[in-house]
Amino acid sequence: MRRGVFLFLVSVVPCLAAGAILAQDAPRLRGPDPFTREVPAPPMQRQITDDVRVGRNYPDQPPVIPHSIEGYAVDLNANKCMSCHARKFTEQSQAPMISVTHYQDRSGNTLGGLAPRRYVCVACHVPQTNAKPLVENVFTDMDAITEPERQPARGRH
Template identity: 80%
Template structure:
């Protein structure tokens, strides 16, 4: 067989596999054609019950269980720190930010929040009632451990 014929067959196989996967995957893009403008969907309501949620995996950043609309979070101000900074937690009754937020990348303890941890919304997000865009089969780690038969 000629080499260019083999590469053509391989390319055709890849395209067919890509088409098959594209049919199974849910559509996450906007309208057809992409140049057509459509109104944005309404913003989902935030869960604001102040109930702390269990984390799904170790080291998951906690979700924000309260409204944060209008919070200042820029170079000059961080509204989150007015309640969650160590010196304000007694009066606010908010959980203190982790001690890791007071460390630099080398593990040295700083006098204030590390600049790389200053932008809270880079890791912490509000919880909403939004439905998943794609099916989710996530199973919590503890549930997996409970499913395993005990070995003796």
């Protein structure tokens, strides 16, 4: 009998606690109630296109896109992004050149041109919007942890 009570406590109590924690955030992320009800899609958020390059949150982060990419084709025949970001076009476009990793295959061999695995730029680089975050972002920059007193004023992330 005592064993039964013990098993009940170790199995049910943590579940209830987890449920209570999840329930705090759930309503904000959940769709309509009941879920079978159809609601109009929320309006598309306006993209930030102020041409100001955004700082990276860590060195390996694909930088976000600070300009409009509306109508830029990336398909079998053309890659509009490369018409500005390829090495040979950066002088006239003043766009930052794709970095050397974009010319390497997954084994680290440097290729003569853009690596196929880097062809679809927007798989990694994305525009930003002013959308209100669904949950609070508590990300802390590594520099803020190691050198809290020497923090430059940072822009949006």
